[in-house]
Amino acid sequence: MPLSYSSAPARRVIVWLRHDLRLHDHENFATLGGLVEEVLPVYVFDPREFAPDRYIGAPKTGPHRAAFLLETVLDLQARLRAIGSDLYVAHGAPETVLPELVRQFEATEVRATREHTSEEITVETAVETALRGVGARLRLTEALLLHHPDDLPIRLADLPLGFTKFRQSVEKRLRVRDVFAPIPSLPAYPARLGAGAVPTLAAPTGHPDAADAAEIDPRTAHPFQGGETAALARLDDYIHGRRLLGTYKQTRNGLMGEGFSSKLSAWLANGSLSPRQVYHEVRRYEARHGANDSTYWLLFELLWRDFFRLVALRVGTAIFRPDGLRGQAPRPHQRTDRALFDRWTQGRTGAPFVDAAMRELRLTGWTSNRMRQNVASYLINTLRLDWRWGAAWFESRLVDYDPCSNWANWQYLAGTGTDAREGRAFDIGQQARAxxxxxxxxxxWAG
Structure with missing residues (x-):
């Protein structure tokens, strides 16, 4: 018989952290209130997130993102300790771990940030059911989008599946909420529970090349550590320090170096940086130095990011289907040739422009947006391989993997996703010359 839970304010609260690994602009911390006596921040390493994927058998979280995640968790733990709290680190399925922590901690409420993709939502549902069985409630808040879904001027069911129509429908009518105030302190941490241990790099991944990611390749265009501390430092340096934001639109298609684009995506992906924080820093720059095409374009990219998340929320598992959002088969016809695919992943296709990007990706976990589009188009249109294989490889290797942006972009290039149409094949030679x-x-990378 499930236990009932009280509607009275919770005195002991668990904050379950997932893709919101920060203290700034964090509703679940900022709104705890004076009646909460103890709070237990928790991060759970779920082995399913490191297991082989269903398409190519690669670990879902590859070595570069695993290293970035471990740095992020360690940084969050240090930042929590700096304000008198701590981070409890656990290992296992959240729907098993969290009810047990509720029993030990005698909590009546677990707070978490709402996710927008099917696997994460499935876990949320399982957690909610398991918590109900031990007399606790799951409270979900929105923190992953720039624009709160409640503020959309259209219903989610009416969301256009083309970005241009979406932008025309919402851009001038949307407002961005203020960030939540910084957290000077938290209610007491239950020291009796300890803090758990952050694993080593090899422990959560279990694949042989994990150790290779511990050292950053000196050639990388993404020489950054994980965590909120590094995220806020990069944001300040890019926008206010070197003022690189002012030329973003002109430089964003660069291929080499760390300064040609903002490089904020990895921190946005795991939530150690809030998109609202980015927005308000851009507006602060505009107030000081004036708005231009570059400041608009960075905010435009954040709107794209919201669009893909909202599409995922609307269509569910359809963003992973081979025939996409509209039941439309990819063109050209796709095949399954593993040897050919492996040459693509290793940067041995014989096309130097493609091979350079694939080697960069394999060695560093990063390649530019321009090159991501080129190598994806090459896999789909020249090699004629299953686009889902490419998306799965990106999922495994990218340090800034975001399920919504990744899978929706691959569908887009395969002609099966948003703005579905044929004719998105890139002329690789022309792209290299340009x-x-x-x-x-x-x-x-390939010389």
Whole structure:
């Protein structure tokens, strides 16, 4: 018989952290209130997130993102300790771990940030059911989007599946909420529970090349550590320190170096940086130095990010289907040739522009947005391989993997997703001449 839970304010609260690994702009921390006596921040390493994927057998969380995640968790733990709290680190399925913590801690409420993709929602549902059985409630809040879903001027069911129509429907009518105030302190941490241990790199991943990611390749365009501390430092340096934001639109298609684009995506993906924080820092820059095409374009990219998340929320598992959002088969016809696919992943296709990007991705967990589009188009249109294989490889290797942006972008290029139409094949030779006219990038990675 499930236990009932009280509607009275909770005195002991668990904050279950997932893709919101920060203290700034964090509703679940900022709104705890004076009646909460103890709070237990928890991060759970779920082995399912490191298991082989269903398409190509690669670990869902590859070595580069695993390293970035471990750095992020350690940084969050240090930041919590700096304000007199701590981070409890657990291992296992959240729907098993959290009810047991509720029993030990005698909590009546678990707070978490709402997710927008099917696997994460399935876990949320399982957690909610398990918590109900021990007399606790799951309270979900929105923190992953720039725009709160409640503020959309259209119903989710009416969301256009084309970005241009979405932008025209909402851009001028949306407002961005203020960030939640910084947290100077939290209610007491239950020291009797300890803090658990953050695993080593090999422990959560279990694949042989995990150790390779512990050292950052000196050639990488993404030489950053995980965690809120590094995220806020990069945000300040990019926007206010070197003022690189002012030329973002002109430089964003660069291929080499850390300064050609904001490089905020990995921190946004695991939630160690709030999209609202980025928005308000851009507005602060505009107030000081004026708005221009570049400041607009960075906010435009955040709107794209929201769009893909809202699409995932609307269509559910359809973003993973081979025929996409509209039941439309990919064109050209796709095949399953594992040897050919492996040459693509290893950067041995014989196309130097493609091979350079694939080697960069394999060695660093990063390649530019321009090159992601090129290598995806090459897999889909030249090699004619299953686009889901490419999406799964990106999921495994990218340090900034975001399920909504990744799978929706691959569908888009395969002609099966948003704005579905044929004719998105890139002319790789023309792209190389336009973006690497001297061949410097190709020599750097594939020379």
């Amino acid at each position: 973006y690497d006219p001297q061949g410097a990038y190709q020599r750097y």
